[in-house]
Amino acid sequence: MDGMAERAGVGDGIADRPADRPAVIEARGISMGFGSRVLFRDVNFDVGRGEVFVILGGSGCGKSTLLKLMIGLYQPTAGRVTILGGDLSRADGEARRNLLRQLGVMWQSGALFGSMTLLENVMLPLEAHTDLPRDAREDVARVKLGLVGLGDAAGRLPAEISGGMAKRAGIARAMALDPPILFLDEPSAGLDPVTSAGLDELIKDLARDLGTTFVVVTHELQSILAIGDRCIMLDKEAQGMIAEGDPRHLRDEPPNDTVRRFFRRETR
Amino acid sequence: MSGREPALPGREGREAIGEGAGDRRPGPAGERVSTPGSPALPPAEDMGAGPVPDAAPAPGAAMDAPAPARGGKGGAEVRREGDALRLSGRLTSLTAGAAWRPAMKGARGARRIDLSGLETLDTSGAALVLAAAGVAGRDVPVEGASRPVAAVLERSRGASGRPAAAQAGPRMGPVRGVGEWGVGLWNAALDGMAFLGEAAATVVNAARRPRDLRVADLLRHLDEAGTRAFGLVALLGVLIGVILAFQSAIPMQQYGADIFVPRLVGISLLRELGPLLAGVILAGRTGSAFAAELGTMTVNEEVSALRIMGIDPMVLLVLPRMLAATIAMPVLALLMDLAGLVGMSIVMIGRGFPLQLVLNQLHIGVALGDLLGGLGKAAVFGLVIAGIGCRAGLAAGSGPRAVGDAATAAVVGGIVALVLLDGIFAVLFYRLGW
Numbered sequence: 092m093d094g095m096a097e098r099a100g101v102g103d104g105i106a107d108r109p110a111d112r113p114a115v116i117e118a119r120g121i122s123m124g125f126g127s128r129v130l131f132r133d134v135n136f137d138v139g140r141g142e143v144f145v146i147l148g149g150s151g152c153g154k155s156t157l158l159k160l161m162i163g164l165y166q167p168t169a170g171r172v173t174i175l176g177g178d179l180s181r182a183d184g185e186a187r188r189n190l191l192r193q194l195g196v197m198w199q200s201g202a203l204f205g206s207m208t209l210l211e212n213v214m215l216p217l218e219a220h221t222d223l224p225r226d227a228r229e230d231v232a233r234v235k236l237g238l239v240g241l242g243d244a245a246g247r248l249p250a251e252i253s254g255g256m257a258k259r260a261g262i263a264r265a266m267a268l269d270p271p272i273l274f275l276d277e278p279s280a281g282l283d284p285v286t287s288a289g290l291d292e293l294i295k296d297l298a299r300d301l302g303t304t305f306v307v308v309t310h311e312l313q314s315i316l317a318i319g320d321r322c323i324m325l326d327k328e329a330q331g332m333i334a335e336g337d338p339r340h341l342r343d344e345p346p347n348d349t350v351r352r353f354f355r356r357e358t359r
Numbered sequence: 360m361s362g363r364e365p366a367l368p369g370r371e372g373r374e375a376i377g378e379g380a381g382d383r384r385p386g387p388a389g390e391r392v393s394t395p396g397s398p399a400l401p402p403a404e405d406m407g408a409g410p411v412p413d414a415a416p417a418p419g420a421a422m423d424a425p426a427p428a429r430g431g432k433g434g435a436e437v438r439r440e441g442d443a444l445r446l447s448g449r450l451t452s453l454t455a456g457a458a459w460r461p462a463m464k465g466a467r468g469a470r471r472i473d474l475s476g477l478e479t480l481d482t483s484g485a486a487l488v489l490a491a492a493g494v495a496g497r498d499v500p501v502e503g504a505s506r507p508v509a510a511v512l513e514r515s516r517g518a519s520g521r522p523a524a525a526q527a528g529p530r531m532g533p534v535r536g537v538g539e540w541g542v543g544l545w546n547a548a549l550d551g552m553a554f555l556g557e558a559a560a561t562v563v564n565a566a567r568r569p570r571d572l573r574v575a576d577l578l579r580h581l582d583e584a585g586t587r588a589f590g591l592v593a594l595l596g597v598l599i600g601v602i603l604a605f606q607s608a609i610p611m612q613q614y615g616a617d618i619f620v621p622r623l624v625g626i627s628l629l630r631e632l633g634p635l636l637a638g639v640i641l642a643g644r645t646g647s648a649f650a651a652e653l654g655t656m657t658v659n660e661e662v663s664a665l666r667i668m669g670i671d672p673m674v675l676l677v678l679p680r681m682l683a684a685t686i687a688m689p690v691l692a693l694l695m696d697l698a699g700l701v702g703m704s705i706v707m708i709g710r711g712f713p714l715q716l717v718l719n720q721l722h723i724g725v726a727l728g729d730l731l732g733g734l735g736k737a738a739v740f741g742l743v744i745a746g747i748g749c750r751a752g753l754a755a756g757s758g759p760r761a762v763g764d765a766a767t768a769a770v771v772g773g774i775v776a777l778v779l780l781d782g783i784f785a786v787l788f789y790r791l792g793w
Contacts, residue, residue, distance in 0.1 A: 164663060191669040192453070202664040204656075216668045221483075222456035230519075231455070231486040237518025238482065268452045269481035300510045301481065 112139025115272060115304050116161060121170030123156055130156055131331045133170070136323050140271070143298050143305040143318045145338060148325035149353070154308040155199065155276055157325065161306065162196060162274060174272065192220055195265030199276040201257035203249040209236060209260045210245040216267040235263040239293060255286040262293070272304045273297075279311040291317045312354065316342065324350060435484070436476070437461040444469040444491060447476025450484030459487055466491040474512075475503030485515030554750045558681065561673040576679040584645040584680075584745075585687030589694060592640055596695040599636060600624060600702025608710060617710070621717045622724025624703040629729040630788075633696040634688075634737040635781055641688060641741060642773030646748035649680050650769035653752025654762040662753060672753065681745040688741025689734040696733070732793055736784050743780060744773040 116138035123130045130153035138144040146154050159165045161172050163179025171178060177190045203212050213232035217223055223231065236245050239259040249257055258278055265273055275294070279287040291314050297303050309315060315322060315338045322341070324334040326349050334341055334350045345351035352358070434454040438445045444465045450458065466472070472492055474480075480488070489512075492501055504512060565572050603624045611617045653676060656662050665672050700721070707717045748769040755761040 162667060164667070188669045191667060194667075196664065196667050198660045198664060200659055202660040204661055215670070217452070217483075219668060219670045221452055223459055223483075224456075227455070227459045227487070227490070230490050231452070231483045234482055234486040234489070234515050234519045238514065242518065266482070269483055296514070300514050302507075 112142060114138065115140050116144075116172065116174050116306065118161070118172045119170055121157075121160060121167040121172060123153060123160060123165065123167050129330050131325055134323075134325070134332045136332070136335065138304060138306060139321075140304055141298060141302050142320045143294060143307060145315050145319035145322035146306065146308045146325065147310055147315055147322050147338075147353070149310060149327060152325040152327040154310070154325060158274055158276055158306065158308045162194065192268055193270050194272045194274065195268065195270040197258065197261040197265045197273070197275045197278060199280065201249065201254075201261040203257055203260055203264070205249050208246050208248055209241060209252070209263070212249070212260060213264045213267050216264065220268055232263075232267065235266050236260070238266065238297075239263045240289070255282045255290075258282065259290065259293075262290075266297075266303075269301070271302070272306065275305060275307045275309075277309055277311075278307060279309060279314045284313075287311065287314060288317070290314075294318050312356070324353065434458070437465055439465040439469070440473075442468075442470035443473045444471075444495065445473040445476060446488065446491075447478075449479040450477055450487060451479060451481045452483035455483045455487045459490075462487055462491045463494050466494040469495045469499060471499060472501045473503045474501060474505075474508055477504065477508050480504075480508045480511045482511060482515045482518075485512050486519065488512060489516060489519050550754065551750065554746070554753075557673050558677060558746055561671070561678050562681075565674065565678055571674055572682070573675065573679060576675075577683055580680050580683035581687055583648065584641065584683050584741075585690055588640060588644060588687075588691060591644070592637060592691050592694050593698045595636065595640065596633075596698025597702040597705075599632065599695075600628070600699035600704075601706055602702075603627065603632075603699070604703040604706035608706065618712070618716070618720065619724075621703060621707060621720035625700065625721045625725040626729060628696050628699040628703075629725060629733045631733070631781070631785075633699060634692040634733045634740060635777065637688060637691040637695045637737060638740040638744060638777045639774060641684065641691065642744045642748075642770055642777060645684060645687075646744045646769040646773040647766040649745060649748035650751040650755075650765040651762050653677075653749055654755035654765035657753060657755040657765075658761055677746075677749040677753070680749055681742055684741035684745030685738050686741075688737040688744075692734055692737035693730075696730070728793055732784075732788060736781070739784075740777055740780060743776050747772040747776055 114137040118134060118136050121134045122132040134157070146157055148154050156165065160167050160180075161174065163182075166180050172180075174190060175193055177186065179187065179190055182190055203209070204215070207215070210229065210232050213235050214228045217228045217231060221228070233242065233245060236242055239262050241256060241259055241263060244252060244256060244260075249260070252260065262273075262275070262278070265275075278290050278294070282290065294305055294307070295318055298305055305318075307314075307318065319338040321336065322334075322338045323332050324341070325331065326333045329349070334346050341350055342354040345354060435446060435448040435450040435458040437458050438447075444462065446458070446462065448454070469491075472488065472495060474488065488501060492499060501512070604620055607623050608617045608620050611620060611623075653662070656676070662672050662676070665675060704714060704717050708714060751765040751769040751772065755765040
């Protein structure tokens with residue numbers, strides 16, 4: 092497949108962002124690979140404040156890797172990602188700590204600490220980053236768990252809850268410090284449709300009520316269409332970004348065959 | 360796994376706010392609403408909707424500004440004005456800590472809570488407002504909130520109101536293979552040195568700020584590495600003492616020197632075998648457990664999650680384990696020494712030597728320095744074995760196999776390091792004339 096031809100929808104390579112939303116994340120010319128295997132090349136995009144920005148694509152195209160690049164866990168082989176003007180992969184000391192306070196991450200597996208209850212999991216960032224007294228930390232953590240519908244499960248251990256609850260608890264912990272940017276890695280994967288729809292609704296509500304910016308990695312079509320303000324699509328064969336824009340627009344007017352097949356669930 | 364999941368918060372309360380807040384920008388700060396202590400806010404229509412200026416302070420607006428100093432400029436202000444508790448400024452997760460106690464104090468006896476001066480409220484700040492309202496009393500009205508503040512407050516009220524096949528790699532030629540192996544070895548050595556440096560810095564920082572150490576974790580690891588190993592150490596100690604005494608007594612008897620067996624076994628145990636064998640037990644039992652536990656956490660991305668939360672895994676995970684092993688090892692070595700001497704005494708008594716004679720021989724042949732030197736070595740062994748175990752766990756790759764590899768690396772690395780260190784100590788003690 093001709094990778095360049097597949098990039099028909101990408102334009103100048105920087106995904107269009109509404110002018111009234113200042114960029115909080117900027118990715119410029121980023122490339123990534125492991126050893127001799129290239130995942131993607133020359134990816135450019137901006138994420139505007141308050142947007143629900145979706146990174147989509149098939150399995151193995153590098154969606155989760157791109158998320159880990161954004162939060163500074165990996166260094167790109169080329170290019171740069173800045174969050175609120177700072178580069179997490181290069182920042183250190185207090186600058187890094189300040190940047191980390193501005194973001195929360197919900198991991199694909201939930202990444203809850205198994206020896207702690209859900210309440211203690213949510214209290215942990217509060218303990219590390221605030222001077223709230225213990226009873227206040229508990230109050231705040233209960234509110235966060237209540238926001239994701241887990242008020243009743245505060246005293247339960249991660250091993251005692253379902254996958255959907257673990258994902259929601261992961262979101263509650265990511266929200267512990269009310270960060271302006273939340274990264275969600277496959278929030279709907281493996282969930283039943285009702286729980287998945289509930290999560291989508293929660294994301295939309297938080298973006299609306301709290302002005303939170305969401306960067307969501309997913310390949311769940313219904314979620315993409317339900318929550319996404321804007322998206323980019325990565326492709327394994329093209330080794331890069333092949334489309335950008337409003338997901339509903341991409342569904343209705345796909346710029347290339349790969350996007351069409353993705354949105355219409357066609358194999359060829 | 361539980362069968363049923365609690366539902367996400369219902370939309371009933373949100374609808375009241377959400378009607379007018381359909382756009383993503385909260386309303387202008389100038390619109391004030393009264394939020395009664397009852398669970399529901401007036402519908403959005405009652406609040407009045409209007410154009411939303413770009414400059415409207417949004418709850419998420421903190422994102423484009425540096426984090427405000429806690430309780431300082433850009434923070435929250437708590438004032439008691441007559442019968443009103445007045446909260447103003449930016450009440451967020453970063454400022455709520457300083458404001459919490461004054462707010463709870465000011466809420467006692469307040470007849471209303473005034474939020475008209477509040478510019479920004481996040482859900483942590485909302486928890487403070489709700490807690491203050493709880494202290495003031497059920498019927499105390501919360502009033503004057505701007506529309507975005509009221510939206511966040513209402514959402515938080517609803518929340519708090521709920522009961523509580525691996526890809527084949529490229530084929531490598533033999534030369535390239537050797538090169539890869541060498542580079543890998545070099546990188547592993549560099550990583551090991553980096554870990555050593557990090558661990559040293561963590562220990563120094565912990566000595567300067569002891570409250571960073573989680574005492575509960577330390578006690579748990581002391582129990583796991585120490586008290587739970589007592590039975591095994593005592594059993595092996597007695598058996599080693601029996602074996603050493605038998606194996607030495609038979610040839611020494613030919614020269615009529617079997618009376619000196621207590622001295623031989625005593626010195627061997629206290630100076631060398633006690634710490635060494637206790638170290639082997641620690642490496643096999645605790646070092647591997649540390650590696651497996653931390654390896655699982657690494658595989659499950661828990662360690663990455665800690666890093667992203669700005670919490671140093673060295674402080675939270677490694678320091679308590681290293682400290683626990685350093686404290687537990689001398690105790691285990693002492694127990695091994697004593698158990699070994701008991702085993703030796705049993706053999707000697709069985710061969711017709713009275714206990715008093717055995718004790719006299721020990722008293723003559725063994726010095727306090729032998730015991731203390733051995734215990735000092737044991738402490739260092741504990742530190743190194745725990746460090747190697749933790750390092751193996753934190754360096755684990757991905758997938759279930761990574762945990763097994765980490766445990767293996769911890770045991771092998773721990774025992775090799777143990778023998779190397781013992782050799783270094785032997786030379787050092789010889790040079791120092793101990």
